[in-house]
Amino acid sequence: MTNLEEWLNRHLLELNLTDEMDYENGFTRLSYTEEEKQAHQAFSRIAENLGLDVHSDQAGNVWADWKTDTEAPVVALGSHVDTVSSGGGYDGVAGVLTALAAIKLLKDEDYTPHKNISVICFASEESARFGVSTIGSKAVSGLLDKDDLADVEDVEGVTIKEAVESFGLSWDTIDQAEKGEKELESFLELHIEQGTQIENNGADIGIVRGVACPIRLQITAEGMANHTGTTPMHRRSDAFAAIAPLITFVEEQANQMNEEQDVPLVATVSTVQLHPNVMNVIPGQVELGIDIRSVDDTLKKELADRIESFCRKIEDKRKIQVHLNTLVNNDSVFLDPNLQGKLAQVADQLHLNSLEMDSGAGHDVMNMAEKWPSGLLFIPCEEGISHHPKEYAPKADLAIGARVMAEYLKVETGEKP
Amino acid sequence: MTNLEEWLNRHLLELNLTDEMDYENGFTRLSYTEEEKQAHQAFSRIAENLGLDVHSDQAGNVWADWKTDTEAPVVALGSHVDTVSSGGGYDGVAGVLTALAAIKLLKDEDYTPHKNISVICFASEESARFGVSTIGSKAVSGLLDKDDLADVEDVEGVTIKEAVESFGLSWDTIDQAEKGEKELESFLELHIEQGTQIENNGADIGIVRGVACPIRLQITAEGMANHTGTTPMHRRSDAFAAIAPLITFVEEQANQMNEEQDVPLVATVSTVQLHPNVMNVIPGQVELGIDIRSVDDTLKKELADRIESFCRKIEDKRKIQVHLNTLVNNDSVFLDPNLQGKLAQVADQLHLNSLEMDSGAGHDVMNMAEKWPSGLLFIPCEEGISHHPKEYAPKADLAIGARVMAEYLKVETGEKP
Numbered sequence: 001m002t003n004l005e006e007w008l009n010r011h012l013l014e015l016n017l018t019d020e021m022d023y024e025n026g027f028t029r030l031s032y033t034e035e036e037k038q039a040h041q042a043f044s045r046i047a048e049n050l051g052l053d054v055h056s057d058q059a060g061n062v063w064a065d066w067k068t069d070t071e072a073p074v075v076a077l078g079s080h081v082d083t084v085s086s087g088g089g090y091d092g093v094a095g096v097l098t099a100l101a102a103i104k105l106l107k108d109e110d111y112t113p114h115k116n117i118s119v120i121c122f123a124s125e126e127s128a129r130f131g132v133s134t135i136g137s138k139a140v141s142g143l144l145d146k147d148d149l150a151d152v153e154d155v156e157g158v159t160i161k162e163a164v165e166s167f168g169l170s171w172d173t174i175d176q177a178e179k180g181e182k183e184l185e186s187f188l189e190l191h192i193e194q195g196t197q198i199e200n201n202g203a204d205i206g207i208v209r210g211v212a213c214p215i216r217l218q219i220t221a222e223g224m225a226n227h228t229g230t231t232p233m234h235r236r237s238d239a240f241a242a243i244a245p246l247i248t249f250v251e252e253q254a255n256q257m258n259e260e261q262d263v264p265l266v267a268t269v270s271t272v273q274l275h276p277n278v279m280n281v282i283p284g285q286v287e288l289g290i291d292i293r294s295v296d297d298t299l300k301k302e303l304a305d306r307i308e309s310f311c312r313k314i315e316d317k318r319k320i321q322v323h324l325n326t327l328v329n330n331d332s333v334f335l336d337p338n339l340q341g342k343l344a345q346v347a348d349q350l351h352l353n354s355l356e357m358d359s360g361a362g363h364d365v366m367n368m369a370e371k372w373p374s375g376l377l378f379i380p381c382e383e384g385i386s387h388h389p390k391e392y393a394p395k396a397d398l399a400i401g402a403r404v405m406a407e408y409l410k411v412e413t414g415e416k417p
Numbered sequence: 418m419t420n421l422e423e424w425l426n427r428h429l430l431e432l433n434l435t436d437e438m439d440y441e442n443g444f445t446r447l448s449y450t451e452e453e454k455q456a457h458q459a460f461s462r463i464a465e466n467l468g469l470d471v472h473s474d475q476a477g478n479v480w481a482d483w484k485t486d487t488e489a490p491v492v493a494l495g496s497h498v499d500t501v502s503s504g505g506g507y508d509g510v511a512g513v514l515t516a517l518a519a520i521k522l523l524k525d526e527d528y529t530p531h532k533n534i535s536v537i538c539f540a541s542e543e544s545a546r547f548g549v550s551t552i553g554s555k556a557v558s559g560l561l562d563k564d565d566l567a568d569v570e571d572v573e574g575v576t577i578k579e580a581v582e583s584f585g586l587s588w589d590t591i592d593q594a595e596k597g598e599k600e601l602e603s604f605l606e607l608h609i610e611q612g613t614q615i616e617n618n619g620a621d622i623g624i625v626r627g628v629a630c631p632i633r634l635q636i637t638a639e640g641m642a643n644h645t646g647t648t649p650m651h652r653r654s655d656a657f658a659a660i661a662p663l664i665t666f667v668e669e670q671a672n673q674m675n676e677e678q679d680v681p682l683v684a685t686v687s688t689v690q691l692h693p694n695v696m697n698v699i700p701g702q703v704e705l706g707i708d709i710r711s712v713d714d715t716l717k718k719e720l721a722d723r724i725e726s727f728c729r730k731i732e733d734k735r736k737i738q739v740h741l742n743t744l745v746n747n748d749s750v751f752l753d754p755n756l757q758g759k760l761a762q763v764a765d766q767l768h769l770n771s772l773e774m775d776s777g778a779g780h781d782v783m784n785m786a787e788k789w790p791s792g793l794l795f796i797p798c799e800e801g802i803s804h805h806p807k808e809y810a811p812k813a814d815l816a817i818g819a820r821v822m823a824e825y826l827k828v829e830t831g832e833k834p
Contacts, residue, residue, distance in 0.1 A: 085693055128695050195647035212646060216696060227803045228685040228708045229629060229777035230611035233671050235801070240686055241668040247661035254650050268645040269657055271694050276502050278545045279633060279687050279706050280778070281804045289696050291645045360646035361697075384652065386644045387698045 004402060005395040008101055012398070014042045015081055015097055016089040026086040026389030030154075031124035031135065032060065032163040039081035043096055043121040050103050052119070059139035059177035060123035060169050066103060067116050068416055073185035075113075075412045076372075077102065077405060078120030080136065080364060084128040088391020090381060094398060095190045096121050098379075101402035102409055113413035115185065122364045129154045129163075131327070137364035139177035141371045146175055179371075186339060186375075186412060187368040190401050192393050193378040194361050194386035203355035204400055206378030207343045210295040211359045211366050213330035215304050217290040219246065219311060223320040225276060225284025237319035240274060240283035249310050250290060253303055265294035266360060267303055295332045295358045304329075333366045339375035346407040352400065377404060421819060422812040425518055429815070431459045432498055432514055433506040443503040443806030447571075448541035448552065449477065449580040456498035460513055460538045467520050469536070476556035476594035477540035477586050483520060484533050485833055490602035492530075492829045493789075494519065494822060495537030497553070497781060501545035505808020507798060511815060512607045513538050515796075518819035519826055530830035532602065539781045546571045546580075548744070554781035556594035558788045563592050596788075603756060603792075604785040605825060607818045609810050610795040611778050611803035620772035621817055623795030624760045627712040628776045628783050630747035632721050634707040636663065636728060640737040642693060642701025654736035657691060657700035666727050667707060670720055682711035683777060684720055712749045712775045721746075750783045756792035763824040769817065778803075794821060 001009065013019060016027055017038050029035035040062050044054045047064030054064050065074075079095020099119040106113065123136030130152050138144040150161040150171060161171040198206045223239030247269045254267035271289030290307065292300045304326070311322040340356070347354035357378070365376045379401040382392040418426065430436060433444055434455055446452035457479050461471045464481030471481050482491075496512020516536040523530065540553030547569050555561040567578040567588060578588040615623045640656030664686045671684035688706030707724065709717045721743070728739040757773070764771035776793060785791045796818040799809040 084695060084698060127697060131696060133697075193647065194644045195649070196652070214646065214697075224802075225805045226801070227611045227778055228683060228687055229631065229710045229779065230803065231683065231777075231801060232612070232681060233668070233675055233683055235613070238668065238685065240689070241664055244661050244664035244686075247658055248665075251650070251655065251658040258650055264649060266645060266648065266650055268655065268699055269661075270645055270691075270696050270698060270700060272657070272689055272691050274687075274689050276545075276804075277688050278501060279548060279708050280544060280550075280631075281501060281687060282685050283687060284805070291696050293646045360648075361644055362646065384643070384648060385641075386647065387693075388642045388701070 001395060002399065004101065004399045007104065008097060008395055008398045008402065011046050011100065012089065012093065012097055014046060015039055015093045017042060021089050023389060027083050027089050028085050028087065029081065029083045030085065030129040031082050031126060032167040036082045036124065037167060040121055043081060046100055047119065050100060050107065052103065057177040058169060058173045059136050060167055061136040061140060061177060062121040064119040065116065066113070068112055069116065072115045074116045074118050074183065075409065076118045076120055076184050076187045078122055078364065079189050079191060080122040080125035082124055082126050084126050084387045086389055087387050088389065090192045090391050090393045091194065091386055092125055094192050094379065094393055094401065098190050098398055098401040098405055102405035105402060105406040106409060111410065112416040113409060114416045115413040117409060117413065125364055130160050132160065133362060134364050134367055137367040139174055140179055141367040142178040143367050143370060144175055181371060184372050186373045187365065188339065188375045188377065188405065188408060189363055189365040190377045190379065190405060191363055192381035192386060194381060194384060196384040197357050198355055198378060198380045201355045202353065204352040205347060205404060206355045206357045207340050208335055208359045208376035208378060209340065209356055210335065211333045211362060211376065212293040212295040213332050213362055213366065214328055215292045215300045215326065216328035217304060217307060218325040218327050219243065219288040219290065220323040221286045221320050223284055226282045228280045228282055231282060236282055238282050239286045239320050242314055242318040242320045243286050243288065243322070246288065246310060246314065250307065253306055257299060257303060261299060263294055263296040263299060265299045265303065267292045293360050297331050333369050335365070335369055335375055336373035339373055342411050343375055343377055343404065343408060346404055346411060349407060350403060352404070377401065418812060419816065421518065421816045424521065425514060425815045425819065426812055428463050428514055428517065429506065429510065431463060432456055432510045434459060438506050440806060444500050444506050445502050445504065446498065446500045447502065447546040448499050448543060449584045453499045453541065454584060457538060460498060463517055464536065467517060467524065469520065474594040475586060475590045476553050477584055478553040478557060478594060479538040481536040482533065483530070485529055486533065489532045491533045491535050491600065492826065493535045493537055493601050493604045495539055495781065496606050496608060497539040497542035499541055499543050501543050501804050503806055504804050505806060507609045507808050507810045508611065508803055509542055511609050511796065511810055511818065515607050515815055515818040515822055519822035522819060522823040523826060528827065529833040530826060531833045532830040534826060534830065542781055547577050549577065550779060551781050551784055554784040556591055557596055558784040559595040560784050560787060561592055598788055601789050603790045603829060604782065605756065605792045605794065605822070606780055606782040607794045607796065607822060608780055609798035609803060611798060611801060613801040614774050615772055615795060615797045618772050619770065621769040622764060622821060623772045623774045624757050625752055625776045625793035625795060626757065626773055627752070628750045628779060628793065629710040629712040630749050630779055630783065631745055632709045632717045632743065633745035634721060634724060635742040635744050636660065636705040636707065637740040638703045638737050640701055643699045645697045645699055648699060653699055655699045656703045656737050659731055659735040659737045660703050660705065660739070663705065663727060663731065667724065670723055674716060674720060678716060680711055680713040680716060682716045682720065684709045710777050714748050750786050752786055752792055753790035756790055759828050760792055760794060760821065760825060763821055763828060766824060767820060794818065
């Protein structure tokens, strides 16, 4: 390992609050939990050791500032350290780790930037706990709808508001984490790709143009619960048997649309709740969650429409009611071409092959891009596996990411004379 | 309402620990919980008011004894008072209620039986909590496999052993609830039909010949969890999309077998667990629970075989593994023809139309029938709805059940000279 890789490895473990990365159950640091807080504290320790000024904002985001001139603009980098349940140790962590490593590289060179630099460790990026993602970066960019969210609950009935307050924050002031347009000049996030396009194209890094935001549907099928042993087949209204063909339909339609179109689309029936979900009762109610993504928003809409028509057909054919609820419908986000140009130029200088690509996953940068010129840099992760204990990014790729970020910071800030 | 109906209504409410029967969420008294215990206490109060001797056994079954001659045999009646989640107030309760009402009718007539009578309120009949049914009657009839069951957990990780002990019993002695063959002479259970055969045939009551015991399968499909946004359709191994056609297959095959055969069969995919079951992760693992019933055991086996073949085809076609686990495979139970004859004779005397029929649901009587001559009497329930808040049996039918049981007791015990 090079010195840089050794530094990355050590702090990768520290940010994951672990002595080794290879755990069968992966890492679980859900939004606004004690586990996320501990990872924030690890971030703060590393940043302080690099000589950065560390403070938290009203949404629980941790800011590590390198201030060289109070009059100068602020160039920001950042990502998050929370995870899904049994997730990996690189999703989010890779971004804050390489951003800190970029600072270290500049300091090791005695480079003093002409602008101020902030590394942001955003709170609560993953939607795993509350079904709501990127809470911290929404707050910073002024996109947090406090009234809409306060009562959203996790599976244990804890509301976001309660979680935020037990995290040591005040729900009333969470939106004060918002920064004015002038308070930042630009934002860059590094993230693991969570796919295999970089590898498939023989590239070293990915420079992202567009982020595909999802349409998320909740489908509720209402039949009639009854005893499995005493209800003849012809007298049932089994909500699960009735809605099951929709699971197949979503996959088939997504496959078909990928054959017909150049812009990729993905669609997944990713959640199910059965009521009452016991062995001797016919399912009376089923809730399915469907996640549809493409950078082409018309494709997403087209599939959502086909799903709705299919649900109506099921309703007509079977003794059940089907309700559709659109949980999320966000247009895709396109990143700053200027910033993409700078990243491509830096990659060239470092003799790296960079791939212009789109992101199928949402990231904190989506929110930041609504207010500031923003960029997203991908490094490969093994076999594209993510949100899984086997998620893995080689140290060499983390090191490449750190070097690209360091060179980008030089371009963006200029050296102080 | 007649006096008997009024008595039944009052004690129906008491056994359900309620002031009215019509609750949107029904009744929830899971196995070995405080709620089941409270219903047992209500049973005890009613029995004591009838002058019966009440005691609990080592499995938590409550026995209400009418002892008239310590040398005479014991004729037993009984059912249970636990429920599924959000179940009805008649499944189980109707049986203990009408048994107690039968005693009341005999006492009102100053009838003193020549044999002893016991009304048993069995513990933990429903499988809703632990996936294991009829625990109390298994213990009485010596069918409880203590070692096999001790570690079975409910959804909250509480084992049966822990639940039994927090119910105030000792797991070590639970099997001492077993009665010797000579300790009982016969057993009769009354239950709501949970179907509509009685009504469809214009009958008043059902006299059951055979009880269809289930084959229960657990199907586990193992794919690969991954990010819904970044994993292209062609690189997925989505366990839910892969196994979904099985849900449709089970229903189709059951329908087809009913067309081909005279003996009815029912099959239900009644449970599902998805892992991780979050919106932005492709399902990596799915567990389906399948319940198959018919009094013709070869039909059940045939469908289980077809399901296995179908799973193998899915495995061949898709990038997933499918494991089959047979949770339950019990042969159907046939009840005592002699006792059925007595019930038919009593029904005739009371000018009731009785229907000889089979039961699609399992009941405590299944276990009792392994050791003692046993019978099962059905009363209608509205639209066959059961295991549901809308479960309902008219007071008039409860009264008919009580009268049949009282007359049956006279036949079975003879009046003391």
